[in-house]
Amino acid sequence: MTSFSRFDPDKTLASLRAQLRLLGERGRFRQEVYASAKLRSLDALAELPFTSPIDIIPHGKDMLCVSPRDVARVVTLSSSGTSGAAKRLCFSRGDLERTTAFFAEGMGVICRSGDLCAIVMPDSSEMGLTSLLSEGLRRIDVEAAVVPPRGYAETAARLRELKPDVMVGAPVFLRRLALESVDIKPRAVLVSSDYCADSVVATLGRVWGAEVYTHYGLTETGLGCAVQCRERDGMHIRCDELYIEIVDPATGTPLPDGTPGEIVISTLRREAMPLIRYRTGDIGIKGRCRCGAPALMKVLGRADELSRSPSLYELDELLLGCDGILDYSASRGPDGLEVTVDGDAEAAVRLLPGARITAGGTAPPSGREKRRMTQRDA
Amino acid sequence: MDEWKCRKCGEALVKKKTVFDYMGRTFSEELYKCPKCGLVLIPPDLAKGRMAEVEEMLEDK
Numbered sequence: 001m002t003s004f005s006r007f008d009p010d011k012t013l014a015s016l017r018a019q020l021r022l023l024g025e026r027g028r029f030r031q032e033v034y035a036s037a038k039l040r041s042l043d044a045l046a047e048l049p050f051t052s053p054i055d056i057i058p059h060g061k062d063m064l065c066v067s068p069r070d071v072a073r074v075v076t077l078s079s080s081g082t083s084g085a086a087k088r089l090c091f092s093r094g095d096l097e098r099t100t101a102f103f104a105e106g107m108g109v110i111c112r113s114g115d116l117c118a119i120v121m122p123d124s125s126e127m128g129l130t131s132l133l134s135e136g137l138r139r140i141d142v143e144a145a146v147v148p149p150r151g152y153a154e155t156a157a158r159l160r161e162l163k164p165d166v167m168v169g170a171p172v173f174l175r176r177l178a179l180e181s182v183d184i185k186p187r188a189v190l191v192s193s194d195y196c197a198d199s200v201v202a203t204l205g206r207v208w209g210a211e212v213y214t215h216y217g218l219t220e221t222g223l224g225c226a227v228q229c230r231e232r233d234g235m236h237i238r239c240d241e242l243y244i245e246i247v248d249p250a251t252g253t254p255l256p257d258g259t260p261g262e263i264v265i266s267t268l269r270r271e272a273m274p275l276i277r278y279r280t281g282d283i284g285i286k287g288r289c290r291c292g293a294p295a296l297m298k299v300l301g302r303a304d305e306l307s308r309s310p311s312l313y314e315l316d317e318l319l320l321g322c323d324g325i326l327d328y329s330a331s332r333g334p335d336g337l338e339v340t341v342d343g344d345a346e347a348a349v350r351l352l353p354g355a356r357i358t359a360g361g362t363a364p365p366s367g368r369e370k371r372r373m374t375q376r377d378a
Numbered sequence: 379m380d381e382w383k384c385r386k387c388g389e390a391l392v393k394k395k396t397v398f399d400y401m402g403r404t405f406s407e408e409l410y411k412c413p414k415c416g417l418v419l420i421p422p423d424l425a426k427g428r429m430a431e432v433e434e435m436l437e438d439k
Contacts, residue, residue: 076437086434122438125401129439219439 002105002229005236005293012243013042015268016276023274026065029055034276045245045266046254051278056087066092066272073127075219089219092271096127102224102238103136109229110188110213111166113141118162118186120147120155120169120177129223133168142166149173156181171196171204172316176326178207186210190227192217194282195301195313199321207323216299220278221265226296234287234295241268244296245277246286249303257286260300305373308332312373315339315352322347331374382419384412391419398429401436 017039024035030049037048056063064071072093078086091099111117117137123146124130134144145162149155149169156177159167164186167174171191177184185208191201192215205212216235217225221242226235237244246261247254255261263284267274283303289295300306301313310318312330319325324344331338337355341348345359382391391410396418398405407428410419420429 074433074437075439076434077439078434088437124439125403125436223439 001291001293002109002236004102004105004238004240005229007237007239007294009042012239012268013039016042016045016243016266019267019270019274019276022065023063023276027274028062029059042243043254045243045277048277050252050264051275053087053279053281056089057085060088060090060273063273063275064090065274066090071272072096075128077219090272091127091222094271095222096132098241098269099222099224100132100136100139102222102241103133104139106215106224106227107133107137107142107166107190108140109227110190110211111137111140111142115142115165115187116145116162117142117166117168118145118147118159118164120149120159120167120174122148132223152177152180156184159184166190167210168192171200172320172327175200175203175320178204179323179326182207184208188213190215194218195299195316197313197316197320199317203320203323216282216284216296218280218282220275220280222267222270225265229289229291229293231290233291234289234293234297235299236289236293236295237286239294242266243268244286246284247279249283257288258297260285260298262303263296263299308373310337315373318351319348322351329374382410384415384417386417387412387414389414391417398432400433403432403436405432 020034020037020039024031033049039045070092071090073091073096075089076086119130119133121130130146134146137144145164147155147158166188167186168190170193174189174191188211189204189208190213196214201212201214204210213228213232214235215227217223224238225242226237228235243266245254245264246259247264249262260283263280263282265278265280266276281303282299283301283306284299285297287295287297301311305311306313315330319328322344324347325341326343328339328341337352339348339352339355340358340360342361345357348357383389384391389412392413393408394411395406396409396411407424
């Protein structure tokens with residue numbers, strides 16, 4: 001079992017207390033709350049307030065627990081639609097090093113020494129995702145090649161030259177790549193996104209004959225959060241770095257393992273910007289992998305999207321389960337569901353009676369997926 | 379335009395081309411700078427405007 005998969009409740013409690021002390025002494029956000037928190041047990045964490053994305057937007061600077069000169073990397077996440085409202089998350093060298101170490105250990109399960117791994121993602125600037133992942137791979141004797149997605153034909157041509165053993169990328173992009181370039185056939189694929197449909201995993205496995213592993217992670221989790229082991233059952237949680245609660249999104253009440261609820265994360269060793277009870281807005285189920293490790297068994301999607309019917313996730317399962325549909329975009333309006341299909345529009349008509357289906361191209365690939373459905377009001 | 383003085387040195391600031399280096403990219407602006415100690419005056423509208431835009435662009439994950 002990977003070292004990050006081992007959950008030690010005493011160490012976790014000690015780490016949470018240390019994070020609270022750090023926030024109480026060095027931060028300026030909820031300083032008194034964190035400084036006076038006693039945290040008698042892990043269950044007592046539920047007595048502390050949640051942190052939301054809307055806290056980070058105005059208070060991010062106040063959450064900093066190191067001097068600005070010790071911030072090695074800032075990641076800005078713009079909120080879609082709202083101008084000027086961006087979350088800025090700060091990471092120290094130590095924070096980034098632990099992310100790299102997680103990548104090395106997680107990829108070590110999937111890769112063999114001497115493999116070539118193609119990272120099919122936009123190239124990041126210094127100390128960004130692709131840099132850290134490349135460094136992690138280098139440490140386990142795997143050569144990394146960043147292949148920024150350009151267009152399916154061009155990306156496929158580059159991958160044919162490289163002949164990678166392993167590929168990492170966003171699920172819907174890799175699925176279409178697989179359907180249009182069956183011959184690439186990596187031995188293993190790691191898909192990473194905020195949501196991945198089962199039908200997409202199944203298609204990648206079938207078309208390429210590859211072992212498909214899923215990873216869930218956000219910038220707030222230090223990029224890495226949970227990744228499957230060889231069992232390809234639950235996604236092992238980074239227990240040395242994060243403590244995950246599952247709560248009722250409406251009431252905030254903690255929920256037991258096996259019950260779907262909002263994924264709430266607390267950092268255990270963050271230096272620059274510790275987060276306590278950060279609400280991700282994603283719905284997931286916590287449990288144990290077949291191998292025994294604490295895991296996220298499933299991430300169902302964004303809470304706000306899941307409350308709509310049909311949700312984007314239902315559409316993904318349905319439409320992307322059909323090989324003839326290469327991609328699609330959808331919007332919900334006063335006249336119902338409108339779907340633009342890249343590929344077999346007739347199949348979409350059969351699968352979605354009642355929806356307005358048009359054939360057309362979807363947006364050019366960026367390789368970075370945030371699956372969203374447009375909502376148009378009357 | 380009022381004259382700006384460096385608080386440390388007492389010198390009048392002069393306009394000079396200043397190069398910013400961030401995350402491997404550079405951009406430049408003409409800014410008031412102390413000719414003695416090199417302290418640069420960054421006006422708030424630059425910090426909140428162009429600098430913030432460049433930062434946001436580069437700080438993609």
